[in-house]
Amino acid sequence: xxxxxxxxQEIIDDFSEALDQMERYEMLFEYAEEIDELDSSEWxxxxxxxxxxxxxxxxxxxxxxxxxxxxxxDSQIIQGLMAITAIALEGLTPEEVTGxxxxxxxxxxVLETLTPNRxxxxxxxxxxxQDDAREMLG
Amino acid sequence: MSLNSNxxxxxxxxxxLERVLPSGKKLIYLDNAATSQKPEAVIxxxxxxxxxxxxxxxxxxxxxxxxATEAFELARKSxxxxxxxxxxxxxxxxxxxxxxxxxxxxxxxxxNLSSGDSILLTEMEHHSNIxxxxxLAKEKNLELRWVNVDSETYQLxxxxxxxxxxxxxxxxxxxxxxxxxxxxxxxxxxxxxHDSGAKIILDCAQAAAHExxxxxxxxxxxxxxxxxxxxxxTGIGALLISPGIFEEMEPVIGGGDxxxxxxxxxxxxxxxxxKFEAGTPRIAEAIGWSAAIxxxxxxxxxxxxxxxxxxxxxxAEGLKKISGIKxxxxxxxxxxxxxxxxxxxxxxxxxxxxxxxSMGIAVRTGHHCAQPLMRRLGVTATxxxxxxxxxxxxxxxxxxxxxxxxxxxxA
Numbered sequence: 001x002x003x004x005x006x007x008x009q010e011i012i013d014d015f016s017e018a019l020d021q022m023e024r025y026e027m028l029f030e031y032a033e034e035i036d037e038l039d040s041s042e043w044x045x046x047x048x049x050x051x052x053x054x055x056x057x058x059x060x061x062x063x064x065x066x067x068x069x070x071x072x073x074d075s076q077i078i079q080g081l082m083a084i085t086a087i088a089l090e091g092l093t094p095e096e097v098t099g100x101x102x103x104x105x106x107x108x109x110v111l112e113t114l115t116p117n118r119x120x121x122x123x124x125x126x127x128x129x130q131d132d133a134r135e136m137l138g
Numbered sequence: 139m140s141l142n143s144n145x146x147x148x149x150x151x152x153x154x155l156e157r158v159l160p161s162g163k164k165l166i167y168l169d170n171a172a173t174s175q176k177p178e179a180v181i182x183x184x185x186x187x188x189x190x191x192x193x194x195x196x197x198x199x200x201x202x203x204x205x206a207t208e209a210f211e212l213a214r215k216s217x218x219x220x221x222x223x224x225x226x227x228x229x230x231x232x233x234x235x236x237x238x239x240x241x242x243x244x245x246x247x248x249x250n251l252s253s254g255d256s257i258l259l260t261e262m263e264h265h266s267n268i269x270x271x272x273x274l275a276k277e278k279n280l281e282l283r284w285v286n287v288d289s290e291t292y293q294l295x296x297x298x299x300x301x302x303x304x305x306x307x308x309x310x311x312x313x314x315x316x317x318x319x320x321x322x323x324x325x326x327x328x329x330x331x332h333d334s335g336a337k338i339i340l341d342c343a344q345a346a347a348h349e350x351x352x353x354x355x356x357x358x359x360x361x362x363x364x365x366x367x368x369x370x371x372t373g374i375g376a377l378l379i380s381p382g383i384f385e386e387m388e389p390v391i392g393g394g395d396x397x398x399x400x401x402x403x404x405x406x407x408x409x410x411x412x413k414f415e416a417g418t419p420r421i422a423e424a425i426g427w428s429a430a431i432x433x434x435x436x437x438x439x440x441x442x443x444x445x446x447x448x449x450x451x452x453x454a455e456g457l458k459k460i461s462g463i464k465x466x467x468x469x470x471x472x473x474x475x476x477x478x479x480x481x482x483x484x485x486x487x488x489x490x491x492x493x494x495x496s497m498g499i500a501v502r503t504g505h506h507c508a509q510p511l512m513r514r515l516g517v518t519a520t521x522x523x524x525x526x527x528x529x530x531x532x533x534x535x536x537x538x539x540x541x542x543x544x545x546x547x548x549a
Binding site for chain 2: 026
């Protein structure tokens with residue numbers, strides 16, 4: 001877990017040091033570009049994250065190198081949150097993913113700038129990832 | 139109160155407009171089509187009721203109940219007078235426009251329409267003027283017909299309306315669109331409906347905020363109105379019914395206050411408005427709405443709307459100059475409301491709304507409870523800035539500048 005904590009801590013620090021909310025949005029837009037993007041042609045009802053205001057789709061993969069997330073959204077803010085989640089969880093085992101707290105986003109002070117609906121959208125996505133991890137565990 | 143001569147005085151009566159948000163930005167409230175803000179007169183009237191004469195209305199004989207009953211029934215008269223209710227018409231208090239439309243569906247249409255009968259809707263309708271009719275159509279095997287909206291002119295297709303009204307029992311039409319601002323030619327629509335033998339209900343949720351509606355002039359059978367978009371409190375509206383309609387309706391909700399006698403086997407109902415208002419009514423809300431009407435009665439409504447129009451037109455023109463922005467609605471017209479719906483070609487509507495919020499500007503985003511219209515426009519959502527008479531040209535310009543800065547920075 002420690003190697004991921006460092007990465008996430010770095011992101012948390014960056015966001016905390018942002019001048020204002022607009023800069024945080026700008027950072028989210030930049031992270032949105034870093035995600036392993038799920039092409040919209042791959043969007044199905046199975047990939048859709050229910051409860052998001054915008055279209056948000058994810059595919060959770062557990063390969064030899066552990067957790068990997070592909071995803072995309074028509075909202076760059078939500079795609080940015082997806083990208084940071086992907087960084088937070090990359091390489092983890094299903095057990096580690098199910099035990100991971102989504103609080104890192106709170107520490108980034110990102111959710112404070114979002115309405116409850118959008119914050120819930122992020123949490124729905126995170127819970128969906130953990131559900132997929134639980135399925136892997138059988 | 140002359141709006142043009144004393145705009146500052148009008149605005150100063152809305153304390154919330156001085157609000158500074160947690161972001162440190164001063165609020166620019168452009169979500170008036172969702173709900174308007176309330177002047178001190180309304181807040182004070184409701185406070186006065188709860189402070190000095192809060193009591194249940196009608197049957198009690200004590201002083202407070204008498205005062206509350208008088209104020210409550212005076213509110214009904216205020217609503218009737220404000221909306222030009224014809225003699226013999228009635229004000230049935232509801233929780234708002236949605237409730238009023240549902241009351242029309244269940245209290246009148248359910249009683250008077252039979253299997254195979256037709257109801258006419260338009261693609262411009264708010265969901266509140268769609269879903270009740272779908273539910274009733276399913277229950278009673280009714281046909282729903284739909285009038286097209288022209289996605290280029292943003293107007294109802296009048297020829298389509300004329301061709302589809304034939305044989306219809308009830309037309310359910312939005313007076314002024316909450317998405318496009320389009321004011322439909324309701325006087326003509328009512329005449330066409332009546333000429334073909336149909337009754338007509340108008341959803342006036344948006345319209346009542348911007349023009350002084352006169353039911354006698356409009357001549358519709360039903361108007362559905364709400365308080366909270368015209369400076370009154372949330373939680374109250376009314377179904378206004380024309381003379382003769384009351385006798386054709388059956389109560390939807392049973393309970394106290396709507397009866398004259400209750401036996402084990404049956405009950406006898408009141409033969410007045412209370413027949414449709416079972417239970418303790420919305421007393422404070424009615425008093426607040428009445429205060430809003432009294433307050434707006436002092437306002438020059440035409441000047442107020444012209445001011446709103448100027449702000450909306452300014453915003454629409456400003457937005458059109460920003461690369462990638464498309465504005466929905468014909469803001470060259472003078473009978474449009476204060477809404478300006480827009481969308482950027484790449485930036486998601488919600489992302490724009492969040493960024494505007496962080497700049498202190500409140501707008502709405504989403505499908506605006508009008509998904510059939512969204513599909514006609516070929517979009518899933520829009521941003522919507524909606525102006526009201528207490529907004530200023532500085533706010534309209536600040537809004538344009540904010541959108542411009544977002545597009546320049548993020549698109």
